[in-house]
Amino acid sequence: MLAPMRISWLLRLVLLVLVLSGCSMKKGSEVYAGLWQTWEQMDTLLQEQYPDAPPVILVHGWNGGEFTWPSAQELMKLEQALQRDVFFFTYRTGLVANRYPPIEILEEKLDRFLAQYRQVDVVAHSMGGLLIRQYLSHHAENPIRRIVFLSTPHFGTGAAKLLAELGSLQPEGNIQAQEIQPGSDFLWVLNEDSGIELEGHAVLNVLVAPGARWLEGDIVVDPTSAWLPWHAVNIAVRGDHHLGRRLLQMPRVLAFLREGRLPEPDVLPLEHRAWVRFLAHGKPMSFTPSRITHLDDRGRRRNDFSVCCEVRAGLYPLGGNTLVLQHIRPEDTFIFYAPKGSREGVRITGNELISERQPIVLVEKDLAAR
Structure with a gap:
């Protein structure tokens, strides 16, 4: 019989997996058909339409990918509204233990990807925001103009400890989960220079306001960990951790991408x-x-x-x-x-x-x- 602490650990793990994966209740055949249709639309989205305008690069987070964001059809409407291309930057990451590369290695892949552009704006979700900061800290010469962070664990997430424990069940572990734990060596080095890598960039940091009831709000990254205290405007929105999917429903973010206009900041979290x-x-x-x-x-x-x-x-x-x-x-x-x-x-x-x-x-x- 499982001990109470073990049961609690398993329940928390199941809940976290459901939140991170965004579970679907559709039938298998519906999902399969929908995936093909989605990829057809993405094929159209990824074709360059506005070569003379800085594109918007979407960078997903841990266990994310193209499906972190609004549908390809919605993103094509965003392209038309902004008169700019929207492209994805993807990398290897996932829930189960595997030989996924650390963030310090991923920054070099990002560097090669961005080298093809003269200027870009970036929208980064969750761990993707840490990747952007890591890249900027080692690439002073870069094409990034504006940055939007969505639910980024600038000071880690307690959920990562649970994910690291899950990864420890396999010899490979989960290096990315280890790196985004509060107090990790990676996050200490990233934050010890007080965000100097963000100087010279327009930065909008978006976090989820606390919910009034249990399971409301962002249960993956709390507001204190998501707050960016340097060289950024912080705003709070309602929702959950999956802010990437709601990109088109955040007027202040869209205004920033369209005009570079930063909104008024919201209040500082109270916890120390x-x-x-x-x-x-x-x-x-x-x-x-x-x-x-x-x-x-x-x-x-x-x-x-x-x-x-x-x-x-x-x-x-x-x-x-x-x-x-x-x-x-x-x-x-x-x-x-x-x-x-x-x-x-x-x-x-x-x-x-x-x-x-x-x-x-x-x-x-x-x-x-x-």
Whole structure:
């Protein structure tokens, strides 16, 4: 008989798979016929119609593809409205464990794809937005003019941990899921320069507003993780994680693509979080959750933290681990006990970890500097 924790894990996994895949209730024959019709329409869509105008490039996310977006018929209407071509950039990704390449490798494929254009605008969904940022961080000379991020986990997604656990059932694992966990080496490197790669670009970051009830809103990427604190205008919309399918139903996004006009920003998320890495003489330290104590203002223990990551989570590993803290309040206290039995731990107050400019901060603490 399965233990309650195991059942809970399986239920969460099934729910997440259904959300990410966008399940269909049609009969097999209907799906088969519809696929052929869709590909026929996509064949027409992919033919160049407006060679003198910058195209709009659609970049899907994890487990995505051409079907991340509105139908080919709808996208052809968008082409006519914008008087610009709409093209897909696709890459290898998927739900089951496989030898899918890390995001750092995918950026080179994206570079070769974009090299054929003098200027483009990009709409990127979910992990596709991380791919765009990774590309920009290593390609200062690029043709990208405007960027729209849709439900992008700029600071990771808790769902990735579940997906990584699923991938661990196979020897290959799921490298992409490992990279988009909160606190991963990949995301630390991507965010430690405060979005400098976005300078010089017009950036609209679209996230899903929290739902009033359970399962409403984006249950894959929460607003705090999707918020982009640098060089971007953030707006919130209603819906779920599949914002790509609703591209034509977002007037502010369409106005931005058409005219380059950025809308007024929406409000900042209220929750504060932090990623903390501990160093010893400049070298990253490895540790487990047992080394951490989180106390509230009354001295009661809390468990709003995790440690990333159990396995490698980036093409260029930093070494050590990252402490991921959630729901930080100014009066909280965090104590880190050094691995070699240190009696006195390193104490950090919640107030030290809160920034009014961004909901998630990255902090390094060198124990040798105490």
